Each structure stands twice: as structure tokens, then as C-alpha cells.
Amino acid sequence: MSTVVTSVLADELAVLGGFDAGVCMNCGVCTAACPLGLDLLPRRLLRHALLGMAERVQGESEAIFSCLLCRACEANCPAGVHIAEDVRLLRRWLLGKFEEAQ
Amino acid sequence: MALPTRDVVGVLSDNMRMRGSVLPVPARRASRWARRLGLPMGGPTVLYTGLMYQIIPYIGSLSRLQARVAASPLARFGGLARLANRASRGYGLALVARPSRQEQAELDRVPGNVVRLLRAAGVDVGYLYEDDLYTGALAYDLGSDEVVASHARRVAAAFARHGVREVITIDPHTTNMLRSVYPKLVEGYDVRVRSYLEVLAEHAGEARAPSAGRAVVHDSCVFARYEGVLDQPRRLLAAAGVEVLEPLQSGRHTWCCGGPAESLYPEKAAAVAGERVAQLSAVARDCVTMCPICLVSLRQACGARLAVRDISEYLLDARRSQAGVGVST
Numbered sequence: 001m002s003t004v005v006t007s008v009l010a011d012e013l014a015v016l017g018g019f020d021a022g023v024c025m026n027c028g029v030c031t032a033a034c035p036l037g038l039d040l041l042p043r044r045l046l047r048h049a050l051l052g053m054a055e056r057v058q059g060e061s062e063a064i065f066s067c068l069l070c071r072a073c074e075a076n077c078p079a080g081v082h083i084a085e086d087v088r089l090l091r092r093w094l095l096g097k098f099e100e101a102q
Numbered sequence: 103m104a105l106p107t108r109d110v111v112g113v114l115s116d117n118m119r120m121r122g123s124v125l126p127v128p129a130r131r132a133s134r135w136a137r138r139l140g141l142p143m144g145g146p147t148v149l150y151t152g153l154m155y156q157i158i159p160y161i162g163s164l165s166r167l168q169a170r171v172a173a174s175p176l177a178r179f180g181g182l183a184r185l186a187n188r189a190s191r192g193y194g195l196a197l198v199a200r201p202s203r204q205e206q207a208e209l210d211r212v213p214g215n216v217v218r219l220l221r222a223a224g225v226d227v228g229y230l231y232e233d234d235l236y237t238g239a240l241a242y243d244l245g246s247d248e249v250v251a252s253h254a255r256r257v258a259a260a261f262a263r264h265g266v267r268e269v270i271t272i273d274p275h276t277t278n279m280l281r282s283v284y285p286k287l288v289e290g291y292d293v294r295v296r297s298y299l300e301v302l303a304e305h306a307g308e309a310r311a312p313s314a315g316r317a318v319v320h321d322s323c324v325f326a327r328y329e330g331v332l333d334q335p336r337r338l339l340a341a342a343g344v345e346v347l348e349p350l351q352s353g354r355h356t357w358c359c360g361g362p363a364e365s366l367y368p369e370k371a372a373a374v375a376g377e378r379v380a381q382l383s384a385v386a387r388d389c390v391t392m393c394p395i396c397l398v399s400l401r402q403a404c405g406a407r408l409a410v411r412d413i414s415e416y417l418l419d420a421r422r423s424q425a426g427v428g429v430s431t
């Protein structure tokens with residue numbers, strides 16, 4: 001598992017659309033509001049993406065694809081992060097990786 | 103155990119690419135109701151169902167099928183489900199995933215309900231028949247943007263061909279796709295989009311129907327947090343004589359029905375739905391939904407604890423009782 005911090009993943013996500021997890025304050029409100037109760041989503045996951053930990057993000061594809069896109073997290077986020085759209089962008093990125101792997 | 107995510111996502115994207123729909127429903131059957139109501143083809147204002155109410159029972163069936171496949175030795179062969187789907191050009195699921203007749207009939211009734219309600223409010227609509235296509239909401243949620251963009255151009259071209267300037271939608275997902283997503287995907291897209299609940303609320307007067315009991319309202323996440331449709335269903339229900347009760351989490355803080363996870367992770371979907379059923383059933387036995395995904399998900403989870411019905415049925419009941427057609431309250 002790579003822990004090297006690189007901006008490649010963040011750059012790839014920026015190309016796909018407005019990935020805005022950079023304004024996250026890491027307060028944890030989103031995780032508390034999430035009906036799936038996944039500690040991973042969205043806070044830590046988005047941070048992995050920002051830190052360029054591509055393999056970690058790929059290893060979390062189940063969490064990324066189980067998000068309901070329900071925006072319960074966003075309704076409570078003090079920083080106004082577009083969490084659901086960020087998760088959708090991670091899915092787009094992962095679909096690209098799936099295709100590459102086939 | 104669920105099928106590998108990438109296989110299920112692949113099956114859905116392939117169907118979208120090949121058939122213009124995530125799930126297989128014969129086009130003529132999906133528009134039968136409109137023929138019966140004599141809706142004219144096209145025109146400046148059309149009702150667009152996006153086939154959501156018509157295809158949603160297949161999603162439930164798909165997940166039941168998936169549970170069967172996942173429990174079988176087939177699941178060990180990565181990519182097999184997708185290959186089989188490709189080989190049968192997307193029809194494979196239709197052959198094995200059939201909703202019950204009763205399930206289908208009730209959901210099929212909703213577009214007709216909506217036309218009756220609109221007509222009673224003095225709003226006449228046309229319909230696109232074979233060009234009333236699924237909008238690609240599920241594929242968009244899964245991140246298949248390129249597939250959805252080319253499909254969206256097909257839908258926009260159909261609007262242009264039929265002289266459509268205004269679209270009235272039924273469910274939240276179609277409303278969101280046509281109103282908030284398509285403008286980002288299709289250059290020059292310029293169609294006014296409103297849900298029938300917004301249209302009816304604009305036309306509603308001060309009249310109140312006689313009391314029709316009480317019901318707890320389940321807001322759709324997409325209506326409440328994507329499209330700002332919160333107040334309209336409450337006003338319409340109140341005018342229909344329904345005392346609207348709010349669950350623990352409601353309005354902008356509504357709790358998801360779990361449905362969006364249904365086709366990939368049925369167990370997670372069931373857990374979220376179960377929690378929501380507990381919140382709703384703590385308040386009332388009758389429950390109002392305004393999205394076919396919510397309806398099917400909550401029904402699957404509620405057993406005898408809740409009686410879940412679509413909002414169009416509540417609104418139509420009130421009209422019938424006002425007209426003396428003898429619908430009990």
C-alpha cells in the first residue's frame with residue numbers, strides 16, 4: 001500500500017469535475033449524519049483522495065459505491081462541501097480504473 | 103455476499119449503452135396507460151415519466167436475482183454476469199427478473215393518476231410515447247457520465263423534434279436529471295422542468311377536502327435536498343384533507359429509504375430502510391411517499407407496520423370523495 005503523498009489523483013479528479021473536498025475542516029459532522037454509519041465516508045475517504053493515496057481509494061470501492069448520494073451529510077456540513085458530488089467523481093475515477101484493468 | 107461491484111456496474115452501463123435504459127421494459131407496454139387516456143403526441147407541454155414508476159419493480163427483482171446469483175457458485179467467476187448480459191444483448195435480466203403483477207399494476211397506475219390530477223387543475227399535457235425514455239439517473243449516480251451524456255442528447259433531440267418547451271415530471275430522480283443535470287451535459291438545453299407537485303401547488307386554491315385521516319410523510323432525499331421540493335407536497339396533502347405528521351427526521355433532514363444501494367448492496371439498503379421504517383411507524387401507520395424507489399424500498403422493509411402509498415393516490419382519493427365517487431377516508 002502506497003503512502004507516498006502525490007497530487008496525481010487530485011489532479012485526475014480535478015479533470016473530471018469540481019472535486020471540492022479541499023475545503024473540508026475534518027470536523028466529522030458528516031460521518032455522524034450518514035445513514036450508513038460508515039466512519040470512512042466521506043471524511044477519511046475524501047482525505048485519502050486529496051493526499052493522492054490512489055491504492056487506498058481503490059481498496060475502498062465498496063464504501064464509495066454504497067454511498068446513497070442522499071446528502072444527509074451535506075445538509076449538516078459547516079464548510080459546504082459537495083460531498084455527494086465528490087463521491088460521484090470518485091466513482092467516475094474508479095470506473096476508469098476498472099476499464100483500464102479489463 | 104454481493105456480486106463484485108464492477109460486474110454489477112458493468113451490467114447497468116451496458117444496458118444503458120445498448121438499450122437506452124438501465125433495465126429492460128418494452129417501450130409499448132410502458133406507454134399503454136397514455137394511449138388509454140388519449141394523450142396527444144408531443145406539444146409545448148408534456149408529461150415526462152422517465153419510466154421510473156414503470157421500471158422500478160425490476161430493480162427489486164434485479165436485487166433478488168443478484169442475491170440468488172451471489173449465493174451460487176457463479177459468483178466465483180468474476181465478470182461472468184456481465185458477459186452473460188452482453189451475450190444476451192441486455193435481455194437476460196428481463197427473462198429472469200419479473201416483478202409481481204400486483205406490484206407492477208400499482209406503480210403503472212401512477213402516471214395516469216398524475217394526468218387526472220393535472221386535468222382537474224386545468225393543466226393539459228401531451229406525451230412522447232416511445233420517446234419517453236429513462237433519463238439515466240442510476241447510471242449517472244454510478245459515475246457513467248459519458249454514457250449518460252450521449253443518452254441525454256438523444257432525449258434533448260426528442261424534445262426538440264416534438265416541439266417541447268416545458269416538461270412536467272413525476273418522480274424526484276427524473277426531475278433532478280432533466281432540471282439540474284442535463285443542462286450540464288447538453289449544450290443549448292433550454293427546457294423548463296417542474297414536478298407535477300410544484301405545478302399542482304401553484305394551481306391549488308384555498309379549498310379544503312373533508313378530513314381524510316392522518317399520515318406520516320417520507321420526504322425523498324432528492325426532492326428535499328437536491329430540488330427544494332418540501333412545502334408543495336405538504337400543502338397539497340393538507341388541501342386533500344390529510345393531516346400530515348412529521349417523522350423524527352423530515353424535510354431537509356429526511357432519512358434515506360436505502361433504495362439507492364439496492365442494486366449493488368441489498369443488505370445495506372435493507373438496514374437503512376429498516377431504520378427509516380422504525381422512525382415512520384413510530385408516528386403513524388399510514389405513510390406517504392413521492393418517489394417509486396422510496397415506495398418499493400419502504401414496502402420491502404415494513405411488513406405490517408406501515409401502509410405505504412404514493413402521494414398521487416392520496417390526492418386522487420380526495421378528489422374522488424369530493425366528487426362523491428364514494429372513496430372511504
Ligand code: SF4
Nearest residue numbers: 024025027028030077
Ligand atoms: S461535515 Fe464537511 S467539513 Fe465536516 S468533516 Fe464532513 S466534509 Fe469535512
Ligand code: SF4
Nearest residue numbers: 034067068070071073
Ligand atoms: S451522501 Fe453518502 S456519505 Fe453522505 S450521508 Fe448520504 S450515504 Fe452518507
